[in-house]
Amino acid sequence: MPETMKSWHQEAFGLDNLLLSERPIPSVGEGEILVRVRAASLNYRDRLVVDGQLLPVLPEMPFTPVSDFAGEVVEIGETVKRVRVGDRVAGNFWTEWLDGPAPLEMINHAASLGGPYQGALAEYVKIPASVAVRIPAGLSFEEASTLPVAALTAWHALAETNPARPGDIVLVQGTGGVSLFGLQFAKELGARVIATSRSSEKLDRIAALGAWKTINSIEAAPWDERAQELTNGAGVNHILEVIGGSNLTSSAIAVAPEGTISLIGFLESGNFSLSSVPLMLKRARIQGVSVGHRASFERMVRFVEERSIHPVIDEIFSFDEVPKAFRRLEQGAFGKIVVSLEGQSRDRRSS
Known part of the structure; x- marks a missing residue:
């Protein structure tokens, strides 16, 4: 494994301050896993975070935005039993909400991926193993990257509550x-x-x-x-x-x-x-409704697999086109905007 990775980060808020550079690959500690990111998808929330809005406590700089991703586990820390190297996973948005009633930390956005915690616009991302969710077998990484926020929000509203x-x-x-x-x-x-x-x-x-x-x-x-x-x-x-x-x-x-x-x-x-x-x-x-917990995510994954549901993707951008992807988000997409770390940009609006 290399020592550095490509990563989008910002030293100041605003889309114009989002920069692509080489940064060290995060080291994995006890109870954590390292995921090689294959695709990430954008939410309206991500743009607000990039602009320094929404969060009551702003993330520390340098900051890598975007909460939603799908990839494969490449390293696990001590005590990790839930996942293995090679598993295809996404991360639950709320890192402290695994099941049942939501924890108090959620009120201040204090425990969420992509702000205030570091996000997924990087070749590798470190997350707690407890929030890893195996993605549906029938979906590509690009499709699966759309599930953690948008899909789980709709699912939690219509199937859980x-x-x-x-x-x-x-x-x-x-x-x-x-x-x-x-x-x-x-x-x-x-x-x-x-x-x-x-x-x-x-x-x-x-x-x-x-x-x-x-x-x-x-x-x-x-x-x-x-x-x-x-x-x-x-x-x-x-x-x-x-x-x-x-x-x-x-x-x-x-x-x-x-x-x-x-x-x-x-x-x-x-x-x-x-x-x-x-x-x-x-x-x-x-x-x-504010997304959902990990148990809900896992039930949704089983439902997606059983019913062969495929997310609607508006357009897929390459990793060096992240600012362009955010601008497309502002235009009003039909479905999801995805950033692929292993392919060329593709317009899905006509498909």
Whole structure:
């Protein structure tokens, strides 16, 4: 094994300060493993961290960003029993949340990969063995790299907390990673999916993936009225709320009695205000969802394998194209943006 690796890191916040250089390969201690990264995928959170936003306690510099990756174990520390050299793994985002109730550290983002802990935009990454999760056998490293945050968030919302049942109606917003995974999981759980987007072209594509109904949120504004029409006034059982802000008001109108709004994102705003009476009368709930624990990840992996689910990838960038990959993320991808450490860039939008 070489002594150094290529790694993206920053000495100051901002995408323009993200630099590619040679750095020492991390040494492995007790209970830790070293993973050769084969692919990483980008989340909206990663861009916020790169810009010095979101985290209440900023990571120490030099800092390597990005939480999601897939690779193979090349070294294990003493006492490690869960994985072996050669295993294909990803890392659970929350390093202290392995099962059950979430630990208090999560409130301050104090124990997450890719900020404040060092991230995966490097040829090798060191993680606690306890967070390693074997990736689905049928997925490439590029596909598997999309699972730790986007897929697990959708899975935890729809399969772990108040699970979707056959016949339920699930509404997903936009065509980002969480929403498209939500579509795929909901279908396999027996639910029907309504998808919203401001783009007719993207709605055509999401319909081809199996959405039951689609809503152009510009042409059908407010979209909640159209959702009520499509459900004959019954409303939507599960809503993956990734926009936030004033959009949450529409979700509160569209949700069915005893339905669930999973608050996941804040693309519009991190603040919201809405009338409490409709939610009270409907006995509906708003639940915050922040990815999931390792046990949930492992159950999701088995489900992905059993149902032969393949993530939707918008575009694959080579390792030296990381700034370009982040810019594509800002444009509004259809699915996930992936950085491959072993291949050329590929546009998947037409596939």
